[in-house]
Every structure is written in structure tokens, then in C-alpha cells.
Amino acid sequence: MKNILRLTLSMILLGVSGNALAQSGPYSYYALTPCRAVDTRETNGTNGGPIFGSNSTRNFQIRGICGIPTGAKAVSLNLTIVNATQSSFLTVWPSNVARPFVSMLNFEAADPSLANGVLVGLSSNAQDLSVYNNSGNVHVIIDVTGYFQ
């Protein structure tokens, strides 16, 4: 019985450790002229196609483009979907931690397009921002409007 109890504690610690990685600051804000960083309607590539499938995650590169320096810690962006085939939601998070159970943009299949503003941290990975789509196929656009550093 004692061995089983220790194993459970270990799992809780892992979770706390993951959240702690995302807690840092304070940071200053740097406003940018809006810039399209991701558009999955474009040809296939790091920040282009293909379209998101159901229950799929993709990692994008935000730092180093659109005037965002490699030292940026967080980004302000406008998250847009087009051509959704099912009602679904998107999650956006720094790519070096596990997908959190949150949603940033909830949409219906009947929405031709829909957007929401998001402030989100960036990891230090080359592809620093993760996006998850829950169900159906959907195109995702990310316009960045500034960053925190």
C-alpha cells in the first residue's frame, strides 16, 4: 500500500512542475504592426498548410518572424478560423509543455470565419507555439500584433 501512495504523489509533482515552467516575468510589451504569421490555407510548410484535422496538434514558429525577436516570451495574437467542418474549439499554448485543458476559440461549423484575441506564452523550442483543434477540419490563421519580453 505504501508503494502505491508514493507513485501517486510523483504524478502530482510532475503536473506542478509543468505549470511552473510557464510562470515567469514581469515582461514589457512591444506593439507590432499586425503581421500574418500562420495561415494553413497557404502551401504546406512550417507555418502554412495543411488544414487541421480532428483532434490534431501542430507546432508553429512565431519567434524570428514578423519582427518578433527570438527572446520574446509571449505574444499577442488574433486567432482566426475559416472553413470549419464541425463545431469545435482551439487551444493555444507554449510548445514545451503538455496541452492544457483550456480553449481559446470556440466555433460552430456554420461560422464562415471567427476570431479571438489571445495573449499566450512562447516556448524556447524552434517551433514555439502549439495549436490544437478538437474536432473536424479547420483552417487556422494567426496574426501577431505584439510580443512580451
Added chain:
Amino acid sequence: MPYSYASNPSTTSTRAGTISFSGSLSATFTLTQDAATGGGGSDLIVDGGFESATASGFVAPGWVITPSPGSSHWLIIKNGPYGHAGITYASLGGENVTQYDWLMQTVTIPSNATASNLTAWINVTTQEALGDNVYDVLWVALYDLNGNPITTLRQLSNQDALLSNNTLGNYFQVGPFDLSAYKGMTVQVAFVAFTDSSLPTTFLVDDVSLQVSTVADNPPTTSITMPASGAAVSGTVNVAATAADDHAVTSLEIDIDGLAKVSNTNSTSLSYSWNTMLVSNGQHQIYSKAYDGAGHVTTSSIVIVTVSNNALVVTKSGTGSGGVTSNPSGIDCGTTCRFDFALNTQVTLTATAAVGSSFSGWSGACSGSSPQCTVTMSQAQNVTAVFTSPPVASAFYVLAPCRIIDTRDSTPLANLATRDVTVAGVCGIPPSAVAVVANITAVAPASGGFLAFYPAGSTWPGNSTLNYRTGKTRANNAILRLSGGVTTVFNNGSMQNFIIDVTGYFQ
């Protein structure tokens, strides 16, 4: 060397000489004839007084008469008593015959004429009752070289015998008639008499004169104003020429490689869209030619351009700095921002931001924001790489939520229109604010579409801020970068009302 006086020389000439006296005394002199600068006046009519005619009935030099010289009906009277001056004059009509008499001389009115006045002395005598109807007529007129009438300058008739008191030798002057409208044209000055079959009228004509005044007419000047000599060109090139003349440029043309490509008339400028894709790469010659009415032709300086239709030209823009290199090599921009690749070469460009800057994207033949881009050199290509330097750090200041604008209070924004919205100075936002934290609302859209917000003074960067849906009033939160305290809204969809509410700003 003897010196000959030249009439209207175009250049100044001098002759030097020495005059020697007996003993050792001598003097030198210089004789100078200046270039003619002004114009002058002259009479275009040859032998206007007919005095050079050799005998009655025969044509005077310069004149053409009908009936022909030597016929029984003499149109030229030599040694007659009724000349206006001298002893010779023309006599038209005067017979009881229905006929026409023609007295004509061909003249060319100079294109640089400033005045051109035709005069003649006429004597009319008739056997018709004075003041009776018009039966016999003399027209002073202009004809073209084919004998077609151009204009009648004056119509005289038996009635005008009153002007001569119906007395032979009692002349009156007609004209001056201004012929300057016929500058540059060759016309026939004509005196045409018509008589009917009874009661003859005699029209004497003497001392015909066409005085023209001219001014100096220098050759035109012309030049190619674009492209610049030595330019490297590709694609379609706008070629432009200008010309000037002290009177008028009558024709202007653009020649490329010795072939006239385009011309116009009576204009001092000319342009030509030159499709260099149709010529070989390498050097080509462009010049213009200008013509004036005096027959001068001027060819411009030759502009040599290098056509290079597989050139890849890289331009860097933005507030930051960085470099662009190519594979295969050629571009290292840096300093080498243009390179001619072989046709259809696949060129991969790599943008590298300098320290402190970042690469924000391509435009032109490349697009997107990936630092690498491949261009196919099927033709000349232009690529712009945009590097930006980091914007200034700013901190957040919170505001009580406040409405900046509600277009339902003014006018909605038309489809595909933009509007500048001044944010600074409203709702407590200072002029130094670099961005605002806003909630954007699109009210009751008539169709689907989007609103895009971006800093004022720049072109739409291709973003979107709020996607709206037919009939759905919808909001989104956004951080809007400002320029000079102003944000610009671009609308793509339908005529749209929108609202901007702010909750804070960055400074």
C-alpha cells in the same frame, strides 16, 4: 583670300588682314560678319509688277496665265499707258465673251512667317451702267496645287468701277489679306476674271505683293528623359522624350536600335512602353528625333541601356537590417542585390536578420514570412525582404472601459473602405501611447466579412482583427498598435457599423 558676303549666315565669320604703308608703317584689321540673328521681310511674289514680261501677251516670270501666252486675248500688257507703276500690267476680262481669265502664281508661305500680307492694285472699268447688277467678276483667291479653291479673299465686279471712277489707270489697292493661316503651305495666288457676253468690264492688276516677315528658326532640341543612360532595365520600360523649338516641334519620334518605334506631331513630349522581353539581353541604343517646320531635324544624345531580363533584384525595406543571399550564389545583399541568372534557374533566397533586428517577411516574387524563398527565373524578378527592428518596450496602463467610437453616431464604413480613428486624446489615452487594449464590435452585419486594424499611415498589412457574420453582432478583443495616436480600420465585406471600446493602453 577674298571675303564673300554671305546672306543670313548661321555662324559668325572673321577675316584678318594687314594693310602695309610705305616704310615700316602697317595696320592690321579684322572683318567680322556676325551670324544672322533675326529674320527679315521679303516679297514672295515674283515680278509682281509684270515688268519682266518680254512682250504683251507673254507670261511674266513666276506667273501662269490662261488663256495661254501668245493667244489673241492678251492678259499681259507691255508698254501700255495704264500701269499702276512701270509700263507693264495684267489686263483680265474686257471682252464681250463669256469666259474666264486666270492669272496665278505659286507661293510657299514660310513656316516661320510672323506676318504674311497679300496686296494688289486693281483698276476696274466697265461699259455696264454704273451701279447696275453684278455681271462681270474678278475674284482674288487662293487655290491649292490641284486647282481646287481654298478661299476667296475678295470679290470685285463691274460695280467696283466706282472705285476707279470708271477711269482706266485709276487704281485702288485690295488687301492686305493675312495669309499667315497658310504657314508652311504651298498655294496659288489667283486673280480670276469672269465676263459675260455683253458690255465688257476690264480688270487691270498690277503690283501684286505678298510681304512676309520671318524670324530666325533654329533647329529643335530633344533628349531622352528616361530611362537614364547606363540604366539596367527589364520587363516593360517607359521611354520618354522631350523636345523644344523656337517655333514649333512639328514631329517627335523615339528610335530604339535605329528603328522608329513611335512618333507624334505637334507635341513636345512623347513616351513609349518598351517591352524589353522582345529584345535580346545586353546593350541597346535609344534616341529621339525632333523635326521643326523649317526642315530641321535634331537627333538626341544616345542613351545606352542594358536589357537584363533574367535579373533577380532584391530590395530590403523596413526599420531593421539584415542580409539576403542566394543559392546558386550571385546575390549577397549586402552589396550585391542584383544578379542575372540563367533563364528558369530556381533560386533560393535566404534572409538573415542582423543582431537586434528580425525578418518579418517577403513581398514581390516571394511571399510569406519564412526566411527562405524560392524564385523561378522565368523572367526578371523583384523581391523585397522586410527587416524590422524591435519596437520600444512599453508598459500597461489600465483605464476605466471607455467608448472611442460608435459609427452608428456618424456613418458606417463602406465595403473595401478604410477610416482613420484618432485614439490619442480620447478616453484618457495620452499621445505617447503606442497601443491600446480594445474590444472591437461589428454591429448587425449585412453580410460576412472582416475588419482589420493597423497603425495609421501604412498600407493594409494583410491581417484581420474581427471576422463578422451575417446578422451576428460580434466582438473581439485586440491590442491595436497606433501610429501618431491613430489606428486605421479596413473593412472587407459589407457596409459596416463598428465600435471601439478601450480598457487600457501601452506606453
